[in-house]
Amino acid sequence: MRKGLIFIGLLLAGSAFAQVENSDYLVLGDRDLTGTSRYVAMGGAMAALGGDPSAASDNPAGLGVYRRNELSLTFDHQIRNYQGLLSQQFSVGQASWNFSFVNDRMSGVVANSVMLSYRRLKNYRRQFDVSVRNMSASQTDVMAYNTYGLPETSLQGDAAWDNTDIGWLSKIGYETYLIDPDTTSTENEWLSACKGQVNGRLNVVESGSADEFSIGWGMNISNQWYIGAEMGLRSLIYRKTSIYREVFEDGSNYQSSAYFSASGVGFQGKVGLLYRPTASLRLAAAFHSPTVMALTIHDSGTLDAVTASAATKVSTGDYPQSYNYFSQPLRVAVGVAGQFSTKGLVSLQYDYQHDLRKGVPNTHWLKLGGEIVVNNNWFFNLGYALQMRDLKAGKWADPIYRINYRSTRLDTDFANLQAAHHLSAGASFRNRFIVVGVAYQCRLMSEYIHFHELHEQPLSLASTTHRVLLTISWRH
Secondary structure, rough: OOOOOHHHHHHOOHHHHHOHHHHHHHHHHHOOOOOOOOOOOOOOOOOOOOOOHHHHHHOOOHHHHOOOEEEEEEEEEEEEEOOOOOEEEEEEEEEEEEEEEEEEOOOOEEEEEEEEEEEEEEEEOEEEEEEEEEOOOOOOHHHHHHHHOOOHHHHHOOHHHHHOOHHHHHHHHHHHHOOOEOOOOOOOOEOOOOOOOOEEEEEEEEEEEEEEEEEEEEEEEEOOOOEEEEEEEEEEEEEEEEEEEEEEOOOOOEEEEEEEEEEEEEEEEEEEEEEEOOEEEEEEEEOOOOOEEEEEEEEEEEEEEOOOEEEEEEEEHHHHHHHEEEOOOOOEEEEEEEEEOOOEEEEEEEEEEEEOOOOOOOOOEEEEEEEOOOOOOOEEEEEEEEEEEEEOOOOOOOOOHHOOOOOOOOOOOOOEEEEEEEEEEEEEEEEOOOOEEEEEEEEEEEEEEEOOOOOOEEEEEEEEEEEEEEEEEEEE
């Protein structure tokens, strides 16, 4: 419906339109509990242990524990079940090569290690389909709310698509006769054109991943102090298709199809400290800087509506790409570990993730792991991790739920983590040259699904993810 000049205008003004919404910061800043088989089997509670590629990701000081070179590779297979909708993926979870330089001494600088590594931080693949009957508010109410203050003349014509003060949700709602101006108001208020009770249905398909490529260094000082640092390059690819349908009591109905993608790269730095006051006790702390990323954003959508006025279908067109600066949260990790002679060990870790963007809630991780030494070569691990956020269901007035009124986005849905429980177990064989480990993890996650910012009573969605990992390492 738009002419060539409109597309040229959108291309020139691209960065003023497409954008990352508040809720995207939680999605794109999230990470899985994955890594080597030992790390996963111990619930990720390894910041105070070291000597493992994934432990070094949490606390680079753990690289100082290494005494030998090690080449490591982990294969990761996971199956997700969202209310009967299955998805699975096989990937390389991590790959690393550590080089250790050991001095023949017991005090001073005992060893230095340098590690090159790759890690899969997040797998975004999932799909769910949920519905609600007799909703208290409609997405058309959001369209009308976001249009408040705009005269009808400002929404007319193709030029409205190019106006950075008009969101495309409002524009497409007007074009499909889903909203009408309130003729009784003198302040350009708008109302939904659809009447009666409303039933809603949402189908979401997500894909993509977040990966990290890094170089780390760790030092062992007198077998008591360990320090380390790491610099990493992160890459992110995320795609989302959201199909939302509403049916009203007066016979009106519509379906919105929205596509969103984000891809980019960024940098992060980490520093860590590990202290060993006694032979059986280790204390650790690490700081991860925010990851500053440059993202390429792309979004488009279509809305097909049937109202008392007309049957219409309007598309936003294929919106040109734009660029956004985006930051993933900073992270602080603290841990403690105790070793029981040659019988085994237990480790506890707390992670705190804080986003610098105002209104984005913090994320908390509590991790607990243990290891039993069966004999000199065989080891058995158990672990548990809990992930939670500072966000409550039904708190729709929180800015995290709101879509910017100037946004080009049509997808107003938002999945908010309630809690994720990670239960894991694993076993490994280790000798002087070879390490072979396997692990199983079961993640039980509950989320609140909001169809839009006025959806005060969100749905509770439970999902289960099964993960099997195999790690093979060569010590040389």
